[in-house]
Amino acid sequence: MSTQTIPAISVQNIIKRYGDFEAVRGITFDVADGEIFGLLGPNGAGKSTLIRMMTTLIPVTAGKAIIAGHDVSRDSDAVRRLIGVIPQALTSDIDLTVEENLSIYAKLYEVPKATRRRNIDDLLEAVDLTKWRNAQTKTLSGGMRRRLEIARGLVHNPRIFFLDEPTTGLDPVSRVAVWEMLNALKNQRGLTMLITTHYMDEADRLCDRIAIVDHGKLVALDTPMALKASVPGNNVVEVQFTHESPAWPQRLERLAGVTSVESQSAAMYRVLTSNGSLTTTQLVEMAVSHNETLKSLNVQNTTLDDVFVHYTGRQLRDEQIKPVGFIMPPRPGMQP
């Protein structure tokens, strides 16, 4: 079989058990060469457990993870040479300089001395940290440290890059900067990337394909566009009435194009529709006919939030506040 036909990552019915609890329950997917693949799910869904099995950090209970043709359980050393990993927590040495951090990791990967310096120079340029190369890491901002970690994961020119929630804890500007940098790295180096995230916009913006994971199971897998198209209704209408009435849901369901109505809070509803403009017009007329005024009205296209709700029956944001199911045993100092 030629290397072109081998998927960069092939996960086959993989399972991880902690005692009686099954954190990952038989997930299967392939990631093609050069693809950015997203694992989307709330905290505790099993994303980090899955990525840790693929990166040889924790043993696989059952099933297989094949990375660039190498089984993580049988040929972990070969896997480690081919992958770059950015863990969830910021783990660069704060007492070392930016360059020292990269240099130590280059040595851990046995990057030849002749190419080590050039690799580091190129990476510092790519992550825009050249002028900070001699700065102690403790003096960097969170966004800069995350960029340093990304450079660190690439110091040995890996084929496949695993990023576990790469923008968690970053401000919006830094998040966008990281996205742009990852896109640029993908284009320049032809990297295959697997990213876990619980940010919908991140998955939407970065990923070629997205796997939605919930309670250790794969509930959906496709491109962001196809996932959104798979949700009945092309538009989302969010409406808030001035007065609450138990009749609103039924009245909304009767409007043209409406496929589902979801109560958000008091007198506020989220309506999925296949015809946003017609539904909106009828909604306004219906309100007038019942002598009701609208507090707010918002029409938008289907988002990955809607996709997540459609496939899991829950809001991702709620899950972030009240995580359910198994959460990877917290190690001290690790970010939640």
Add this chain to the structure above:
Amino acid sequence: MQRMWAIVEREMRKFFRSPALMMVSMTLPLVQLIILGHAFGGKIRNARMGVVDYDRGSQALKIHEAFNAVAANIRTFTTVPYQNEQQAREDVRNGKIDGAVIIPAQYSRRVLAGDSPSIGLVVDNTDQVMSGALEAEMQSLVQALNEPIIQPYVVQQITLKIVELYPYVEYMKYLLSGSIALAMYVAVMIGGGMLYIDDKARGVHEGYLVTPITRLELVLGLNIAGAIKAILSGVSLTVIGTLLSGLGVIFHPMALVQLSLLIVAISIAFNGMMFLMMVRVEDPLVPRAMFGVLNTLLFFPSGAISPVSGLPPWLKAIAAIDPFTYAVHGFKSILLKDGGFTAIGPDLGFLTLFGVASLLIATPLFKRTL
């Protein structure tokens, strides 16, 4: 090997970036050396001894003269006259005086009659150092009073002549061996144990584990770095401590060689022991909680502050497997006795074997995964 040395390089760069660790590792032993060395090193001076004289005869006067001689020369105590025994006892009890001598009525008459009179000594035996010093001084004084005025023709008294092999060793010098070992222990505990667990908790090890580094390379890298930190701490405290204590042994080349070997062996032993204890620990609180307990458990039975021979059997059993014991013995042999390789050979052997054995047990216990 490059990967192993990368771990060593990382650890040492961090170590030299944070000189606080070096300072912290030496502060406790140095403070202990200086404070304890001076606190326990001196003899009792100018204690206050109450004297209740119910006799006031010629023989009692001899006792007063002997007391005056003590106050003027050796100065172990000065006397405070009392009128009655009850008051003197009460003042010993409440700490106004350190002891009281009671010369009973008819003392002089009974001495002259050869009637074996007694002198009373009241001491506060909750303070064993003070009471011991006063008792010893009084014993010596009474012995002098008992000397016959006319020596018998045949003297049958047996005397003991003490030959001291080494010059008088002040307590600070005695304590120095333990202080150097303690500095190395603190360096290993903080620089090895605590930082190792902190790194684990911060996810630094997770970063290592996704690289191709092998378990052995990682274990050796961490331990070599830990041993180097302990060596630096040991060398620093040896130099500072010997200069503070007035020991010139570090200027003798052979002693330097012996000290170097001993310090390396201790580093291997302490670091191996610490790594074995920490290899499966995840919680950063554990090494901090263990610090004091281990310090007490390992330092005090080692002979660092009092001889091992005076310990109860169960503590002697701990001392027998405690690397501190061999570290302290080795340092004392070099610093105080110029014992040579014959004296430190068993210490070097035990410490090296202990360290290697600890690492051999710890290595398979070290998890290559999370």
